[in-house]
Every structure is written in structure tokens, then in C-alpha cells.
Amino acid sequence: MNSIWLAIIGMFVFALGYRFYSRWIAEKIYRLDPNYVTPAHRFEDGVDFVPTNKLVLWGHHFTSVAGAAPIVGPAIAVYWGWLPAFLWVILGTIFAAGVHDFGTIVLSVRNKGQSVGTITSKIIGSRAKNMFLFIILILVLMVNAVFAWVISNLFIQFPSSVLPVFIQIPLAIWIGYAVYKRKAKMLVPSLVALAIMYMVAIIASNVPALQIDLVKAFGGAENTVLFGLDGIAMSFFIWIIILMVYCYIASTLPVWKLLQPRDFINSHQLVVGLVILYAGLVVLQPKVTAPMTNAAATDTSWLPLLFITIACGAISGFHGLVSSGTTSKQLNKETDARFVGYFGAVGEGTLALISIIACVTLFATKGDFMAAYSSFGAANGGGLGNFVNGAAQLATGIWIPEDVARTIVAVIVVSFAATTLDTSVRLMRYIISEIGEEYKIRSLSKVHVATSLAVCTSAALVLLPKGPNGFGSGGYLLWPLFGTSNQLLAGVSLLLISIWLKRQGRNFLPTFIPMVFIFAMTVWAMVQQVVFDWSGLGATDTNLLLFILGGIILILVIWIILEAINAFRRNDPPSVSQDM
Amino acid sequence: MNFFEQLKKAVALYEEILEQPHRTELARELRDEEDLFMLICFSEMVGIPNPAFYYTLELYPFLVERYHQWHLRMGLKTSPLDGIRCC
Numbered sequence: 001m002n003s004i005w006l007a008i009i010g011m012f013v014f015a016l017g018y019r020f021y022s023r024w025i026a027e028k029i030y031r032l033d034p035n036y037v038t039p040a041h042r043f044e045d046g047v048d049f050v051p052t053n054k055l056v057l058w059g060h061h062f063t064s065v066a067g068a069a070p071i072v073g074p075a076i077a078v079y080w081g082w083l084p085a086f087l088w089v090i091l092g093t094i095f096a097a098g099v100h101d102f103g104t105i106v107l108s109v110r111n112k113g114q115s116v117g118t119i120t121s122k123i124i125g126s127r128a129k130n131m132f133l134f135i136i137l138i139l140v141l142m143v144n145a146v147f148a149w150v151i152s153n154l155f156i157q158f159p160s161s162v163l164p165v166f167i168q169i170p171l172a173i174w175i176g177y178a179v180y181k182r183k184a185k186m187l188v189p190s191l192v193a194l195a196i197m198y199m200v201a202i203i204a205s206n207v208p209a210l211q212i213d214l215v216k217a218f219g220g221a222e223n224t225v226l227f228g229l230d231g232i233a234m235s236f237f238i239w240i241i242i243l244m245v246y247c248y249i250a251s252t253l254p255v256w257k258l259l260q261p262r263d264f265i266n267s268h269q270l271v272v273g274l275v276i277l278y279a280g281l282v283v284l285q286p287k288v289t290a291p292m293t294n295a296a297a298t299d300t301s302w303l304p305l306l307f308i309t310i311a312c313g314a315i316s317g318f319h320g321l322v323s324s325g326t327t328s329k330q331l332n333k334e335t336d337a338r339f340v341g342y343f344g345a346v347g348e349g350t351l352a353l354i355s356i357i358a359c360v361t362l363f364a365t366k367g368d369f370m371a372a373y374s375s376f377g378a379a380n381g382g383g384l385g386n387f388v389n390g391a392a393q394l395a396t397g398i399w400i401p402e403d404v405a406r407t408i409v410a411v412i413v414v415s416f417a418a419t420t421l422d423t424s425v426r427l428m429r430y431i432i433s434e435i436g437e438e439y440k441i442r443s444l445s446k447v448h449v450a451t452s453l454a455v456c457t458s459a460a461l462v463l464l465p466k467g468p469n470g471f472g473s474g475g476y477l478l479w480p481l482f483g484t485s486n487q488l489l490a491g492v493s494l495l496l497i498s499i500w501l502k503r504q505g506r507n508f509l510p511t512f513i514p515m516v517f518i519f520a521m522t523v524w525a526m527v528q529q530v531v532f533d534w535s536g537l538g539a540t541d542t543n544l545l546l547f548i549l550g551g552i553i554l555i556l557v558i559w560i561i562l563e564a565i566n567a568f569r570r571n572d573p574p575s576v577s578q579d580m
Numbered sequence: 581m582n583f584f585e586q587l588k589k590a591v592a593l594y595e596e597i598l599e600q601p602h603r604t605e606l607a608r609e610l611r612d613e614e615d616l617f618m619l620i621c622f623s624e625m626v627g628i629p630n631p632a633f634y635y636t637l638e639l640y641p642f643l644v645e646r647y648h649q650w651h652l653r654m655g656l657k658t659s660p661l662d663g664i665r666c667c
Contacts, residue, residue: 047607052600059597179602186602189593255603264598326604 001288003361006082007281010090010353014346017094017286020100022342026097026335029501029510030106036334039113049113049329054336057327062339062347063267064322065101068417069486070313070348072150074355075310075387079379080302081293082360088306089356092314093349096514100490102341103497103511104320108328109337110500116493120274124567125497130438131563135489135556137431138549139317143424143480144247144458147417149475150384152239154417156232157385159213160403164201168415169246171196175261176196192262194272197265201407214238236475239465243421244459252427252451266415273412276395276405277354279553284397290360290369300333300376304528307521308483315518317489319345335541358390359383380476388413428454464545477546480529484522484527484553488560490520495564502568519561638665 026032040051052060077085077313104116111119112164117136121129155162171193178184204210214235224230229237312318323341331337363369372386373379388409395405429450436444443449493516501508530550536542581589624629648666651659659666 045611047604047611050604053596055593056596056600059594060600063597064601180606185595186598187591190598256602256609260605261604263601267598 001470002285003288003357004285005279006086006357006360007278007353008290010086011350011481013090014093014349017098018342018346018477020163021094021100022102022338024108024512025102025342026338027508030103030337031506032106032335034333034335036109038109038331040330040332041326043113043329048326051332052330054332054339056335057330057332058340058344058347059267061322061327061344062260063263064326065269065312065316065319065344066270066348066351066416067312067420068150068413069311069420069482070145070352070412071355071387071416072384072479073124073310073313073483074352075359075383076379077306078290078356078359079294079300079373079376079383080297080306081291082356083292084302084306085310085356086353088310088314089349092307092310093352095510096315096490096494096518097313097319097345097349097547098210098342098495099511099514100315100494101319101323101345103339104323104493105295105328105337105341106334107493107497107500108324109331109334113329114324116320116496117497119324123496124204124563128563131556131559132492133431133435133438135208135485135492135560136321137428137435138553139482139485139489140424140428140431141458141461142478142485144428144454145462145475146478146482147421147424148240148243148247148462149236149478150417151243151414151421152236152475153381153384154388154414155212155239156215156235156407158388158410159211159216160201160204160407161414162212163204163210164407164411165414165418168193168197168262169198169258172258172261172265175264176257179261180256181252186261186264190261191355193261193265194268197498198408201411202448203547205401205403205407214329237407240459240475241463243418244455245439247422247425248451248455250422251429251454252447255262259419259426262415262419266419269412269415271390273409274351274354274396276400277358280394280397280400281354281357281366282397284394286361286393288360289363289366290373291366294370294373296370297373297376304521304524305376305480308480308487308516308525310352311413311483311486311490313348313355315487315490315514317486317491317493319348320489320493332573354391355387358394359391360387362386362390362393380479392457425451425454425458428458461545461549463574477543478549480525481546481549484526484550484557485517487522488553488557491515491522494518495560495567499567515564519557519564523554523557523561526550530554 038051040049043049044051045087073083074089077088078548107119108114108116111122114122117129117132120132155165175186175189175193178189179186215231216232220231222230226234253259307314327340331340359538360369363372372382388406391409392402392406395409396402400408429447432450432453433445433447436442436450444453461478462475464479494511498508498515501511530547533540534543534547534550536547619628620630620632624633644664644666647664648659651666
């Protein structure tokens with residue numbers, strides 16, 4: 001089958017979803033009121049609360065939520081064939097992610113622009129605040145561990161991407177100074193920085209001396225280097241340590257010095273990446289060589305794990321944090337929420353869609369695909385590498401040499417993952433400080449203590465699981481846990497919206513059904529993995545670390561479900577806000 | 581509207597998207613600076629002890645000599661302020 005059909009059908013269904021379903025939700029369920037005075041007007045302070053043009057707000061929202069996660073998940077999930085991943089991305093975006101992202105903006109707008117965390121404690125109760133804090137703590141811990149592994153893995157697989165990625169750091173600092181201290185415009189400097197990065201990528205692709213290949217430096221994958229670690233394990237170890245040191249520095253610097261200028265460059269990269277891949281797809285129109293459903297995928301069933309593997313790109317709790325944290329405070333008119341929230345989710349869906357297409361068109365034959373995706377473990381370990389190779393192949397459609405395209409795509413994915421990583425380490429630092437304040441442990445609120453704790457626990461988590469290549473290479477085992485904690489957060493947001501709708505006497509099924517589905521899949525997946533895969537009761541050996549972490553997440557899920565039932569049964573008057 | 585005008589508009593929009601988070605950060609820094617300035621200037625007027633006050637004590641040895649000369653020039657033989665005993 002021609003892969004262009006996947007894109008056409010996907011886009012068409014997205015368009016229908018936006019045109020009809022989101023309109024129905026806006027008019028009949030959320031009942032948006034164009035005359036409602038949004039927090040941006042009511043509390044306008046020129047800083048956080050600023051009425052913003054809806055196109056600008058959409059762009060900002062989209063670039064904040066789109067990252068490496070909607071690429072990684074689908075690249076793994078095509079293991080079960082292209083159809084399950086395709087359907088979940090399309091239907092998940094329309095019926096779950098769109099409603100969730102859109103709903104969290106509306107809920108926050110109707111609650112003075114407060115964040116999901118604050119609204120949770122108001123609607124569910126004071127216990128919920130701590131529960132919410134722990135869920136986010138687990139989520140950011142997973143993000144740190146998983147993305148440190150993802151970046152290390154890409155550095156090992158694509159050594160030519162190392163130099164352009166590291167060049168980005170001084171370039172970003174230079175932009176930060178130019179823009180912040182000299183009040184320069186940021187468009188031109190950030191485009192210049194992007195051009196320099198891609199020039200370095202082109203040079204590094206063609207000059208082997210500029211490719212920083214640690215595995216080669218350690219004498220190859222088979223060579224034992226130190227403490228019984230082979231070349232790959234040692235490379236993972238070194239990259240992870242370097243990344244954690246970088247995270248420590250990046251997350252303690254003021255945001256304008258590194259984080260924000262890097263975001264400017266990454267916004268360009270998102271546009272460049274999407275344009276190159278979709279243009280390449282239109283020109284090349286490659287055949288889908290992957291099977292529609294993979295009958296050989298018997299080691300791990302798609303049900304329920306598909307819904308955990310693809311979190312971002314179908315539904316993601318992290319979006320709720322962005323929606324209620326910044327977007328809702330800048331919404332000019334309440335009716336803009338539909339475009340910003342729902343269309344933002346559609347934007348991320350298109351990224352997930354191209355990730356699926358890149359992976360299912362990469363291989364020359366079905367046999368090659370089956371060899372690469374021979375087991376769920378192989379899909380987890382190699383999925384992202386397959387995306388990079390597949391995307392590079394698509395880029396050849398617009399006459400970019402394949403090895404250059406491979407480096408550039410790897411640079412784009414690493415840049416996204418690095419931004420997610422240092423934002424998440426920063427977030428973890430804030431949460432640890434907040435927990436320190438909450439439980440009167442003063443030392444935890446200190447910046448360097450909180451950051452050290454965040455960095456050390458993340459490093460320990462990514463280094464401990466033992467993968468096929470030994471120490472450090474098993475970070476991908478954490479991916480289902482990342483998906484679970486992300487879905488858990490999405491479930492909580494959907495629960496809040498459902499309770500709000502119920503208390504308003506409206507039809508709450510459009511948010512309640514995805515919530516039940518998400519919770520059911522999460523519990524099912526967690527029970528299956530904790531009891532059968534990690535406890536040692538099943539066919540595999542005990543994996544104590546994953547067993548404990550999975551166990552904690554499972555307890556949190558059950559706790560939330562009990563709280564949800566409780567909150568739903570109570571018929572309190574609307575406690576959310578008086579002006580709804 | 582011709583093509584170039586449309587392109588210019590699109591670039592301006594893109595630039596605004598790019599500048600959005602930066603604008604917030606800049607406004608926050610400016611607000612913090614403004615808050616600190618207001619606190620230092622006017623806190624004692626509204627009965628809040630000035631946090632900078634304790635640090636100004638360190639300036640005492642540098643100011644006392646000039647202060648002494650100033651009150652002599654003004655025709656005051658002794659210091660008019662109880663708190664500053666230069667002579």
C-alpha cells in the first residue's frame with residue numbers, strides 16, 4: 001500500500017474531528033461563551049495573565065507540548081503492525097487527547113487560570129494534593145530516566161549527531177545574551193544558530209574524525225573495558241553521566257540563559273522536521289512494507305500495552321500541565337480554547353502519524369521489518385533508531401543525502417529529548433523543594449540539594465535496569481512506566497473535567513468514557529507487568545526495581561480510582577467556582 | 581494582499597510565537613526588579629521595616645566624616661540627629 005494514504009486518511013479524519021466533534025464539544029458540552037471574561041482579561045498583569053492572539057497561543061502551546069515522546073511511542077508500537085498504532089493515534093487524538101487538552105484549558109479558565117494540581121485539591125479534596133504531587137514526581141523521574149537513555153542511545157547509534165547537538169549549547173547561550181542583554185530580535189540569531197548546527201551536521205556526516213563514537217573508542221561492542229563492562233555498556237554509562245552533569249547545570253541556570261534560547265532553535269527544528277518529512281512523503285510516496293497486524297507479535301499482547309506505549313500522540317497528561325499552567329492564563333476569548341487546545345492535540349497527532357509512516361516504510365521487505373521488530377524488547381530498543389533511518393529515507397525525497405538527513409533527524413530528536421530532559425529535571429527540583437516545604441525538611445528546599453537529589457535518582461534509575469547490552473542499556477524497560485504515569489495524569493485531568501461537567505448538570509460522557517478507558521488500560525497493563533513480568537511469578541526473572549516502581553504506580557492508580565468513585569458519588573454543589 | 585505582504589505577515593506571526601515565552605520571562609524579571617525597588621524605597625512609609633536598613637549600617641564609617649562636615653557647614657555645632665554621633 002502507498003503510505004501517502006495513511007497520511008491522507010489521517011489528516012482527513014483529523015480535519016473531520018476538528019470540524020465536527022470539537023465543535024459539538026465546544027457548543028454542547030463545554031458550552032463556550034464568547035462573552036466570558038477570561039482570566040487573561042480579569043487578572044491581566046502583563047506577565048502571566050496576558051490576552052494573546054489565538055494563532056500565537058496555538059503556536060506556543062504546540063511547540064511546548066510537541067517533543068520526542070510522540071515520536072518514540074509510535075516507533076515502538078508499530079511492533080504490533082501499522083494498523084493498531086495508526087488507529088490509536090487517530091482515534092486517541094480525536095476522542096481523548098483533543099477533548100483532554102481542550103477541556104483542561106476550559107476547566108482552568110473557569111477556575112481563575114489555576115493549574116490542574118490546585119483544581120484537584122479543590123474538587124477531590126486535600127489528600128489529592130499530595131497524591132497529585134507524587135504522580136508528577138514519578139512522571140518526571142520516568143521522563144528523566146527514559147530521555148537520558150533515549151539520547152545516549154541515539155548518540156551511540158548516530159555518532160555524527162553528537163557534535164551538532166553540543167554546538168547548540170554555546171549557540172543558545174550566545175542567543176540568550178544577544179536577546180536578553182542587547183535586546184536583539186530573536187528570529188535572525190536563532191535561524192543563524194540553526195544554520196550553523198545543520199552545517200556542522202553536514203560536515204560531521206562526511207568527516208568520520210568529527211563523529212564522536214565512544215563504542216569505537218572503547219575498541220568495539222565486544223571489547224570488555226572496565227569492571228566487566230563492554231564497549232556499549234561503558235558508552236551508555238559515560239553518556240548518561242555527561243547528560244546528568246549537563247542537566248544539573250542547565251536546570252540551575254536562569255531559563256533565559258540556555259533553556260529559552262534552545263526552545264527558539266527547537267521551534268524552528270519542529271517546523272523544519274515536519275516540512276521535510278511530509279514533503280519527502282509526498283514526493284517519494286514509499287510503500288508500506290510493515291504488516292497491517294503482526295501475527296508473530298506473541299511475546300507481548302497489544303491489548304492493553306499499545307495504549308501505554310503510545311501516550312503522547314494519542315493522549316498525554318503532560319499536556320494538561322501546559323494547558324492549565326500557562327495557556328489558560330493567556331486565552332483572549334473562551335471560544336479560542338477549541339482552536340488552541342484541540343488543534344494543538346491534532347498538531348501532535350500529525351507528528352505521531354509521521355513517526356508511524358517513517359517506521360513502516362523504512363524496510364525494503366516485510367521480512368526485514370519482522371527481523372528488526374522480532375520481539376517487543378527489540379522494538380523498544382531499536383524503535384527510535386528505525387524512526388531516524390525511516391525519516392532520513394523520507395528526506396531523500398527532497399534531495400537531501402541520506403547520511404546527512406540521518407544526522408539531522410537524529411539532531412532534531414535529541415534536541416527535543418534534551419529540552420524535555422532539562423525541563424523535567426528543573427520541574428523535579430521544584431517538586432522536591434515543595435515536598436521539603438510541605439513536610440518541613442528545610443534542607444530539601446535548597447536548590448543544590450534538590451537538584452542533586454533529582455539528578456542522582458534519575459541517573460540511578462536509568463543505570464540500574466539490566467538490558468541486553470548490560471549496564472545502562474536497559475533504560476528502555478522504563479518506557480511502559482513512563483506511558484503509565486503519563487496516562488495516569490491524563491486520567492486525573494479527565495476525571496476533574498467529568499466531575500465539573502456532572503456538577504453543572506451536563507453530559508459528561510465525552511470525557512468520562514475516555515477516562516474509564518485510560519484507567520482500565522493502565523490498571524490492566526500495570527497488573528500484567530507487575531504481577532507477571534517483574535515479580536518473578538511469571539516466566540521471567542524477578543526485576544525488583546521495576547516491580548517496586550510499578551507497584552507504587554499501581555497503588556496510585558487504584559487510589560485515584562477510589563477517590564474518583566467517591567468524588568462522583570458525592571453530589572456537592574459546584575465547589576469549583578461561583579462564576580461558572 | 582500580494583504574496584510578499586502575506587509572507588511578511590506570516591514571518592511576523594512566527595516571530596511573535598517565538599517571542600511569547602521570552603516576553604513573559606522578561607516581564608517577570610522587570611516586575612521583580614520593580615517590586616524590590618518599591619520595597620526598598622517606600623516600605624518604612626507603610627510601617628514595614630526596611631530589609632536594606634541593616635546593610636546600610638555598614639556605610640556608617642564612610643558617611644560619618646562627611647556628615648560631620650555637612651552639619652558644621654550648616655552652622656550646627658553638634659549632630660542634629662541622635663542616631664549619628666559624630667562629635
